[in-house]
Amino acid sequence: MSDVEVFLDDTPGEVRGVIARDGHFHHLLIQREDEITAHRLGARSVGRIVDVQPGLKGAFVDLGVGPPFGFLPTRKGDGVAVGRNMEVEVVAEPRERKGPTLRLIGAAEGAPGLRSPGPTVAETLARLAPGVEPVTGPAAIQASWNAEEAALSSGELFHDTGLDIAVERTRALIAVDLDLAPRPGMAATGPARDRTNRQGLHQAARMIRLKRWGGLTAIDLIGVGHDGEAVLRTARQAFGADPDIVYGPVNRFGVLQLALPWRETPLEELLNDAAGRRRPEHRAQDLVRSLRHSLLSDTTTARIILRCAPEEAALAGPLVARLGPRAHLVGDSAIASGAFAWEEG
Structure with a gap:
């Protein structure tokens, strides 16, 4: 186990x-x-149909929180029409400036708004x-920091088997490259290759899941001439039995393709702005979490003081106040945005 x-x-x-x-x-x-709680995976709302797009086989739904509106895939007989209220559930969170994807539950009455937060x-x-x-x-705070660092990394090396894996996402697809790091007496053929490819498929699935990615995925296996059925069996074990996953064959170049459903907002998009910079609210949250970690780790110091940029102190201040009287946050114009310094209490 x-x-x-x-x-x-x-x-x-x-x-x-x-x-x-x-x-x-x-x-x-x-x-x-x-x-926006109404955009959270699993949230249920009453929404009003604001636009029907037959060409997209769907409709846009106002969930009562403004744009971006949710997208509801529709089928013939769903009874979707502009102005009609429907109960819907979020099955994919917003990403790339698009609203959430919804599932139709049924007709509903009442004003648009959240019914269940998920x-x-x-x-x-x-x-x-x-x-x-x-x-x-x-320990939980430290684990969250470590998990975030792992999720935002693009690769990993496994010294026990020599697996060298890189996972990157473009606008078109997720690219996974499996390689076997050079090791004395080990060649990228036969049982060693197959064993490392099996490990690579499981690690690719784990890393993609941690990053919260979906979409077309191309996995470049080690070598060519694979047993396609064996590779597909391993891929299904690694990525799971989700019926929305579509598996393709291994091509002659040794590349396995599959399509993964989107479920959550990608982690890097949640934390960073379009330019890849950490969002101000998350920089402020980093301060609050660091202060709380210090408070829990050091229960004897009367005052724990953290100095940071004034604009981040303004954002984090109301949250720091909830940590109790031992926690103090001081804005300091000499400290750069995203940095902080501890001060002895």
């Missing part, structure tokens, strides 16, 4: 959940207090790792 660890970090402003298996991070869940982080952790009690406190 695999070694499963679960972490739950409930810091003012943001809740994070982490699942690790056999020492590798598989899930990083994030829910913020200032996010599962909490704690509930999702319990579903993904049943029976495992979450670790909280400083």
Whole structure:
């Protein structure tokens, strides 16, 4: 049985959940207090149809929170018409400036608005790792930092087998490159190659899941001339039994293609702006989490003071106040945005 660890970090402003298996991070869940709850995966709302697009086989739905509107794929007989109210559920969160994708539940009455916010982080952790009690406190905060770092990395080297994996996303697809790092006495052929490819498929699935990516995926296996059926069996074990995953054959170049459904907002898009810079609200949240980590780790110091850029102090201040009287945040124009310094209390 695999070694499963679960972490739950409930810091003012943001809740994070982490699942690790056999020492590798598989899930990083994030829910913020200032996010649009109606756009959260699993949220149910009454929405009003504002536009029907037969060419797209769908309709745009006002969920009562303004644009971007949700997109509802439709079928003949759904009874969708402009002005009609429908109960819908979010099946894919917003990404790339697009609104959420919705599933039709049925006709509804009442003004557009949220009816059910969807599962909490704690509930999702319990579903993904049943029976495992979450670790909280400083260890959970550290795990969330480590999981984020792992999720934002583009590759990893596994010294036990020599697997060298790189995972990158473009506008068109997710590209996965599996390679076998040079090792004395090991060639990229036969059983060693096949074993490393199996490991690579499982690690690719884990890394893509951690990054919260979907879409067309091309996995460049080590070598050519593979047993296609064996590769597909391993891929299905690695990526799961989701009926929305479409598996293609291994081509003559040794590339496996598959299409993965989008479910969550990609992590880098959640944390960063279009230019790749960390969003101001997340920089402020970083300060709050760092302060809370210090408070939980050091229970004897009377005052724990953190100095940061004034604009980030303004954003983080209301959240820091919820940490209690020992936590203090000071704006300092001499400190660059995104940086901070500790001051002895």
